[in-house]
Amino acid sequence: MEDLDSPRPSRRALLQAGAAASLLWVGVGRAQPQSAPAPSAPARPLPSQAITLRINANDQLLDLDPRTTLLDALRHQLGMTGSKKGCDHGQCGACTVLVNGRRINACLSLAVMHDGDEITTIEGLANGDLLHPMQAAFIARDAFQCGYCTPGQICSAVGMLQEVRAGWPSHVTDDLQTQPVALSDAEIRERMSGNLCRCAAYPNIVAAIRDAAEEA
Template sequence: MHHDETFPVSRRGVIAGGVASATLAAAPVAQAQTQDQVQGTTQPAPPTMPVTLKVNGRTTKLNVDTRTTLLDALRENLKLTGTKKGCDHGQCGACTVIVEGRRINSCLTLAVMHEGEEITTIEGLGTPEKLHAMQAAFVKHDGYQCGYCTPGQICSAVATLGEIKAGIPSHVTGDIAAQPSVTTDELRERMSGNICRCGAYSNIIDAIHDVAGTERTA
């Protein structure tokens, strides 16, 4: 093979040169890290803030990083792991809890924003010995498969019936000035923020109708 003498650099040489350049570029960073270690400097501690959370009827005082989400405070600080972390972006509904009677995605809100508010998680709705009516209906109608989304589904379902009872309209409510009804279309719309990757949607709707004492309309 003919080699062009005007560019007498081998492939091995190119690779060696690249490694040398990367090493030189990293040297100042490594030197700075070494100096920090010698001088004993450390990164400042993250800011924390006291917060009082009322969860499932129990008041707890915490001191948390101000960036801590309500979801992480429930799971990591209070060990209430029934509330699940799914997407952590407010897109799946697995972390749904009820705050002051309204359902929210606990991954999208900070713990320090809920000072003194009443928070209900799946653990606060019922126990294995004394199930909430919605929990019992999910069991009766097989409203779950893997079960990962189920806590959020149940909290959302309970709040959904509360919203309808309170007269809060949805995007499918025909007359927003009238009292909404517990119809299948209403339930599908209101529960649309809770994703079930197993596809148990039909059974979930049946369970909610059962609790509401209404019939499936479609």
């Protein structure tokens, strides 16, 4: 039975004892030796893969790490630096090229995915010394400043006009029944929204695309 006459510990004594026990536990924990992490196995390189990229009507034979993006294959393996690496996350559009007539972000696509595809870069749009109408329109309208985004802007615009001719609507198309789609400034801005210009030359870019569309 509990001895009711024995003195009980005070609240202060209980708190002091608890604090002392906590400090002792922390000290014991810190004194324990820390085990070194197990060394990780070195990464093994993936076997290379032979592919044929048909770029600007010319076959290019490459032996690539399968993780190589199309953009890096163009720039580093083939020396075709017209396609720019801006964000490397598919957000700026500076790396836009045409694959089988459709525009894509080359930084988001693996080169091995395009074995045998028809790839057109900014270097392949002109016919010798004769500029593509979109290139000529960009020059006439002064639709660039630093020029870094311009190759992607032009390739994207060429692909966009093909989409318009095919009757593809956009988010701002008012009438889905009327063909062909009326290419207003709002349509151009919406359809080119994936291509960013840090110099903000957008009014001239829209004007250049409108000129090229009217000429076509």
